[in-house]
Amino acid sequence: MxxxxxxxxxxxxxxxxxxxxxxxxxxxxxxxxxxxxxxxxxxxxxxxxxxxxxxxxxxxxxxxxxxxxxxxxxxxxxxxxxxxxxxxxxxxxxxxxxxxxxxxxxxxxxxxxxxxxxxxxxxxxxxxxxxxxxxxxxxxxxxxxxxxxxxxxxxxxxxxxxxxxxxFKYKKCKKCERFNLEFYNGKPYIYAEVNLGKKNIPVKLLIDSGGSDALWLFEDDSLGIRAGDKFFNDFLGHGLSGSVYGKRSKVKTFSLKSFVLKNANVAFPDSTSVLLAKKIKDRNGSLSGNILKRFNIIFDYQKAILKLKKNNHFKEKFSYNKSGIELEHDGVRLVKEIDKNRLRNNDIPLVDNGTQNSTKIIIDPEYKISLKPAYTIVELREGSPAEESGLKIGDVILSINNKQAHEYSLQEIVEMFYDDAGKRMKLKIDRNGLVSTFYFQLQKLF
Missing domain, CATH: 2.40.70.10 (Acid Proteases)
Structure with a gap:
């Protein structure tokens, strides 16, 4: 009330x-x-x-x-x-x-x-x-x-x-690029250029700040938009109507006028997953967060203007998940921890005077039970290092390289999977109450 x-x-x-x-x-x-x-x-x-x-x-x-x-x-x-x-x-x-x-x-x-x-x-x-x-x-x-x-x-x-x-007043900016936006159902579209192989291809892309990937392209043989020979099949994400799968690869260059990004990540979603999106006239894909974050951006929908300026993320290398694991924060689990701040009342420190009867400090730590985040494997790329090691969907990760999983944020764990190829991973997991340890190395796929 x-x-x-x-x-x-x-x-x-x-x-x-x-x-x-x-x-x-x-x-x-x-x-x-x-x-x-x-x-x-x-x-x-x-x-x-x-x-x-x-x-x-x-x-x-x-x-x-x-x-x-x-x-x-x-x-x-x-x-x-x-x-x-x-x-x-x-x-x-x-x-x-x-x-x-x-x-x-x-x-x-x-x-x-x-x-x-x-x-x-x-x-x-x-x-x-x-x-x-x-x-x-x-x-x-x-x-x-x-x-x-x-x-x-x-x-x-x-x-x-x-x-x-x-x-609002626009400021002069010699290092900025200005683009005209097009709209369909209130959603913004921009024109850019990709180099696939030896061909520069103009593309019309939805600006999708709600996507974490860099670039999605819809395969179209008539335009030369295809994954080519170097790709791997992967889980791409969740949409309103279910999971999306497709191919992951690289584009030689991705250009927004004078701004050129080299070896940018690209995903080619399965045609059945983007059937509705492909019906939009002339749309070739989406431009998402892993590229957008490299700019500071001004959106002016009323004048249909987009203004970009490079920021300190621009030169970051494009990487990808080399483990094959997709994780979720799946509730909490009970963890037994030593409570170092609690001592028994009779454990009083005395000075050691060197005699046989001297009393030494004895700390008898007590334990406490805490609720910690549980990280569960929800997707495994077929043929990936993680899958070949024996890991399965539903496994709950207990530790990574001898450090408790709950001491990391979910984002920190995911970033480990994007590390350099060859890095060794040791995962202790809980599978229906049975604790096991698995080993694998991050694998380069291109």
């Missing part, structure tokens, strides 16, 4: 001030605000308040309306209303997914507020990105932010700056 009354007060305050309720507004004199974000696996995770509840959302230029994932009890916690059941389809070769559409929700991002926001609650237990990133992620948001503001994404300093368009 208190939250409901607070929303009523907020509603009348905004009505009195004459703010539009159907779009985001910023509640300060500068009409601009900075929001810090986390950059995890090339993805932007930012704080979003929904109906008074603090949540974390992925910033995804590839979505039209905010989506809340079903692991959050949306009906009780968010008090969403004005609902109807619909079905959505996205990437993946599965069926459509059931979702609950809700209107008139209050969204707040920093000092930007919108009083009448639609959202979709998706009923699919597989769409829990928090498990894959190792941090809570409750939903995704995109178009509703970009259409109301000039959005500056500073990947190097990890902040988002939102500015009302009429208050």
């Amino acid at each position: 208190k939250r409901f009354l607070a929303l009523i007060v907020l509603f009348y305050c905004f009505s009195f001030l004459g703010f539009s309720q159907s779009k985001f507004v910023i509640q300060n004199k500068t009409q601009s605000d900075k929001i810090k974000f986390k950059l995890i696996n090339n993805l932007i995770v930012l704080p979003v308040e929904v109906n008074g509840v603090n949540l974390s959302f992925l910033l995804d230029t590839g979505v039209s309306k905010p989506i809340i994932f079903n692991f959050l009890n949306v009906s009780d916690t968010l008090k969403i209303r004005d609902t109807e059941t619909i079905h959505l389809r996205g990437l993946g070769n599965g069926e459509t997914v059931e979702a609950l559409r809700s209107r008139n929700n209050v969204f707040k991002i920093g000092e930007a507020v919108k009083l009448k926001q639609d959202l979709y609650a998706v009923f699919n237990s597989n769409l829990n990105f928090g498990l894959k990133l190792g941090v809570p992620v409750h939903g995704i948001i995109g178009l509703d932010i970009f259409k109301d503001f000039i959005v500056e994404i500073n990947y190097s300093s990890k902040y988002l700056k939102l500015t009302i368009p009429k208050k």
Whole structure:
């Protein structure tokens, strides 16, 4: 009731001030605000308040309306209303997914507020990105932010700056490149160029900040877009309609005007997984986080402008998972630990005076049981070093190279799998209560 009354007060305050309720507004004199974000696996995770509840959302230029994932009890916690059941389809070769559409929700991002926001609650237990990133992620948001503001994404300093368009002024920048955007269903597209073999090929790409890969291309023999001879089959990710698989390879160069990236990662998703995406006229693929993070970016949807400037990530080498393991943060497990801060009352240190009767310090450590994150193997690339060592889907990792797994974040473990080829890995795992140890080496595939 208190939250409901607070929303009523907020509603009348905004009505009195004459703010539009159907779009985001910023509640300060500068009409601009900075929001810090986390950059995890090339993805932007930012704080979003929904109906008074603090949540974390992925910033995804590839979505039209905010989506809340079903692991959050949306009906009780968010008090969403004005609902109807619909079905959505996205990437993946599965069926459509059931979702609950809700209107008139209050969204707040920093000092930007919108009083009448639609959202979709998706009923699919597989769409829990928090498990894959190792941090809570409750939903995704995109178009509703970009259409109301000039959005500056500073990947190097990890902040988002939102500015009302009429208050924004472009600065001169000799080291920047400016692009014209095209839109389809509110999603931005950009033209670039890839070199596959000896051929430069112009491509039209969806800008997809919600994807962690570098580049996806749709194979098309008529255009010369194909994986070639050097590739490996792999799991590429999860879409609304299921898992996506395909080929991983490299492009010789990827060019955004004067900005040229060499040996960039590329994935060629199976045609069945991107059937819907390929229906969009002239679309050749997606440009995602592992390339976007190499620039500081200005999105201006109203003028259809994108501005790029290289940042300190630009020269980072493109790598890939050389183990074949995909992990998830799969709840918690009980861990027995020594509690070094607790001593028995009678263990009092005395000075050793050199006699036979002298008393020495005796520390009898006690143990405590703690809840620690559990990391579970959810995908294994066929023929990969991890699979050939005997590891299986469902194995829970207990330690890596003699260090307890829970002492790492999920991202730190994943980064180990992207290390140099030849690195030795020792994994102790729990398989249905049986503890075993497996050894393998990271393997170069190109």
